[in-house]
Amino acid sequence: MQPHVVIVGAGFGGLTAARRLAGAPVRISLIDRNNYHLFQPLLYQVATAGLEPEQIAKPVRAILRHQSNLTFRMTEVTGIDLSSQQVTSAEGPIAYDYLVLAVGAETDFLGLGGLEDDSLQLKGLTDGVTIRNHVLACFERAAADPQAERRAELLTFVIVGAGPTGVEMAGALAELVHLVLVKDYPELEGKEIRILLLEAQDQVLPGFDPALARSAQRTLEGKGVEVMTGARLANYLDKRALLADGRSILAETLIWSAGVQAEQLARDLAVEHGRQGRVIVEPTLQVPAHPNAYVIGDAAYQEADGQPLPMMAPVAMQMAERAADNIRRAVEGRPPQAFAYRDPGRLATIGRNAAVADFGRLRFRGFLAWVVWLVVHLIQLIGFRNRLLVLINWAWDYFFYDRAVRLITSDPLRGE
Numbered sequence: 001m002q003p004h005v006v007i008v009g010a011g012f013g014g015l016t017a018a019r020r021l022a023g024a025p026v027r028i029s030l031i032d033r034n035n036y037h038l039f040q041p042l043l044y045q046v047a048t049a050g051l052e053p054e055q056i057a058k059p060v061r062a063i064l065r066h067q068s069n070l071t072f073r074m075t076e077v078t079g080i081d082l083s084s085q086q087v088t089s090a091e092g093p094i095a096y097d098y099l100v101l102a103v104g105a106e107t108d109f110l111g112l113g114g115l116e117d118d119s120l121q122l123k124g125l126t127d128g129v130t131i132r133n134h135v136l137a138c139f140e141r142a143a144a145d146p147q148a149e150r151r152a153e154l155l156t157f158v159i160v161g162a163g164p165t166g167v168e169m170a171g172a173l174a175e176l177v178h179l180v181l182v183k184d185y186p187e188l189e190g191k192e193i194r195i196l197l198l199e200a201q202d203q204v205l206p207g208f209d210p211a212l213a214r215s216a217q218r219t220l221e222g223k224g225v226e227v228m229t230g231a232r233l234a235n236y237l238d239k240r241a242l243l244a245d246g247r248s249i250l251a252e253t254l255i256w257s258a259g260v261q262a263e264q265l266a267r268d269l270a271v272e273h274g275r276q277g278r279v280i281v282e283p284t285l286q287v288p289a290h291p292n293a294y295v296i297g298d299a300a301y302q303e304a305d306g307q308p309l310p311m312m313a314p315v316a317m318q319m320a321e322r323a324a325d326n327i328r329r330a331v332e333g334r335p336p337q338a339f340a341y342r343d344p345g346r347l348a349t350i351g352r353n354a355a356v357a358d359f360g361r362l363r364f365r366g367f368l369a370w371v372v373w374l375v376v377h378l379i380q381l382i383g384f385r386n387r388l389l390v391l392i393n394w395a396w397d398y399f400f401y402d403r404a405v406r407l408i409t410s411d412p413l414r415g416e
Contacts, residue, residue, distance in 0.1 A: 002027050002069075003331055006087055006096035008077050008265070010037050010060045013297035013316035014102035018070055020324035025331060028070040029094060031087070035059055035074045038125055039381055041313065042390070044165065046128030048172040049136070049180075049403040053125050055389045058382045077103075077265060082290040098292050098327045101279075102320065103266055105298035105311055108259035108276065118236055119256040122165060130412065131255065135173070137411045138252055142192075143185050155193045156251035158241050160233050161258030162199035163206065164348040167216055169255060170197040171351035174223040179401045195225045196249060198241075200232040200258070205348055205356070207310070212356040215365045219350045233258070252413075260311060266299035274301030275308055283338035285323045292330075294323040304341050313380075314344050349373045352398060 003026050007014045010032035018030050036057040045051040060072050079088040080101070087094040107123055109115045120131050135157070142154040157177075159170050174195050182190050197204070197220065203213040204220070204227060217227050232244040241249040260276065261267070267277035271287055274280045278301035279287065285300065287293040297316030302309050309315050318341060326336035345359030347369070355369035374394065381387050393404055 003097035004029065004095065005098045005100065005327060006031065006094060007100040007102060008032075008080075008087065009102035009104060009297075010034070010072075011040075011102060011104045011297065011316065012313040013104070013320040014100065015060075015063065016317045016320035017100050017102060017296065017324045018064060018067070020321050021327065022067045022069065024069065024324075024328050026069060026098070026327070028067075029073055029096075030060065030064070030070060031073045031075060031077055031089065031094070032060065033074070033076045034125075035061065035072075036125075037063060037382060039377075039386075040123075041377060042381075043122055043125070043128045044169045044172055046125070046405075047122060047131035047135075047169065048176045049132050049405045049407075050172065050176075050397060051390060051393055052405055053129055055386050055393070056381070057125060058386060063382055080265065080269060080293075082269065082271070082287065082293055085292060096292075098330070099294065100320070100323050100327075101266060101293065101295045101299060102297050102316065103263040103299050104316075105260040105276075106263050107256065108261035109256065110259045112233065112235055115236055115254075115256060119160075119254045121256050122169065129409065132405070133408050133410050134253060134412050135176070136406060136408045137413045139181055139185050139188070140408070140411075141413055143187050148192075151188070151192055152194075153239060153250050154252045155188070156196070156249065157194065157253045157255070158196045158198065158249055158251045159255045159257060160198045160241075161256065162197050162201075162204035162227070162229070163257065164346070166197060166199070166255075166257040167204055167220065167348050167350060169257060170195060170220055170225045171223060171349065171354070174220070174225050175351050176403055178224050180403050180406070184406070193224075194251075196251075197225050197227045198231040198233060198243075199227070199229045202229050204229065208346060208348070208356065208358050209363050212358055212363055212365055216348065216350055216356050219354045223351060260298070262299040266295065276301075276311075278308070284326055284336040285319055285339050286326075286336065291336075294326070296320050296323050302339065302341075309341055312346075315341060318342065347373045347376060 039056040042056045076090040138154045142151045205213045234244045235242045262277040279295040296319035298311040322339040349355040355373045356365045357369040
C-alpha cells in the first residue's frame with residue numbers, strides 16, 4: 001500500500017503541500033476544521049464592507065477535486081502523537097506515514113486578561129463579518145442616541161497593532177467611514193468619529209524601511225486616522241482603552257491585531273519550541289527525533305540571518321514546497337534537502353491609490369505600489385469567479401466611492 005501523508009490545515013501551507021504532492025506515489029489526507037480555504041490577506045475588506053465573505057474563500061473540495069491521490073476530511077484535530085505516528089481527531093485516530101503540520105497561527109493577547117472577550121480580532125471568516133456588523137451597528141446606535149458622550153464612545157474605533165493588518169484595517173475603515181458612512185448618516189457629524197491606530201514600537205509597519213513607514217503614517221493621518229506610536233495598551237476595561245503611560249480612550253470598539261502565536265495544536269507538541277510557541281524544526285523542516293513529521297508555516301520556527309522567519313503566506317508556501325519535495329525524496333529513498341527562504345518582499349496598502357512596497361533594494365510607494373498590491377492579491381486569489389467578483393467590487397468602490405456590502409446581519413450591541 002502507498003505511504004499515507006496526513007496534512008493538517010488547509011491554509012496557504014497545507015494547500016500548497018497537497019498540490020505539490022499531486023501525482024506522487026502517496027495517499028494524502030488533507031484535514032481542516034473548515035471546508036474552505038480562506039484568503040486571509042483580504043479579510044480586512046470583509047470587515048470594512050468591501051467584499052463578501054464567499055469572495056475570499058473557496059471550498060477545499062472544489063479546489064482539489066481533480067487530485068486523485070487526495071481525500072479531504074473536515075474534522076477537528078485535537079492532538080498528535082509523534083511517537084506512534086497518529087493524529088487524534090473528532091472522528092477518531094488517523095495513522096500516518098508522513099505528517100505535514102500546517103495549522104497556522106492564532107491571536108496572542110499578550111497576557112492582557114479579559115481582552116479576548118472584550119475586543120474584536122481578525123483571524124477567521126466569521127471575525128470579518130462580526131467586525132462589519134459591529135461597526136455598522138455602532139453607527140446605527142449613534143444616529144439614534146441624543147447623548148453626545150455616548151455617541152462619541154460609539155464612534156471611537158481603536159485598532160491595536162500597526163503591522164500590515166492593522167495599517168490596512170485602519171486605512172480601509174477610515175475610507176468606509178469618511179467616504180461612505182458620513183453620507184449614509186447625515187445626522188452625525190464627521191468630527192464625532194475617531195479612528196485611532198496604536199503601535200507599541202516607534203514606527204508603524206515594523207520591519208519595513210523607515211522611510212516607507214513614515215510615508216504610510218502620513219497617508220493614514222491624511223485619511224483621518226490618529227496614529228499613536230510608542231503607545232502600549234495596558235488593558236481594556238469598561239469600554240476604556242488604558243495605555244501604559246496612563247492615558248485612556250473611551251471606545252466602544254477595540255480591534256486587536258498586535259500579537260500572534262502558533263496554534264494550540266503546535267504549542268501542545270512535546271518538542272522544543274521557539275518564540276510565539278512555534279516548533280523548532282530542522283533545516284529540512286523535520287521535527288527533531290521525528291523525521292517523518294514536518295512543521296511548516298506560522299507554526300514552524302526557523303531563522304534566517306539570525307532572525308525568525310516572518311509569519312507570512314510566502315514563507316508557508318515555500319516551506320510547503322520543500323516539505324512536499326522532501327516527502328517525495330523519502331519515498332524514493334533519497335535524503336532530504338534543507339529549506340532556504342527566498343524573500344519576495346513586502347506590500348501593504350493604506351487605501352485607494354496608496355500603498356508601500358519593500359522589495360529590498362527596490363522600494364516605492366503611492367499609486368504604483370497600490371497597483372502592484374492589487375495585481376498581486378488578485379492573482380493569488382483562488383478561482384476565476386472570486387477574481388472576477390473582487391475585481392468588480394474594487395472597481396465599484398474606486399469609481400463610485402462606495403462599499404457594496406453595508407449589511408448588518410446581526411447586531412452585537414443588542415446581543416443578536
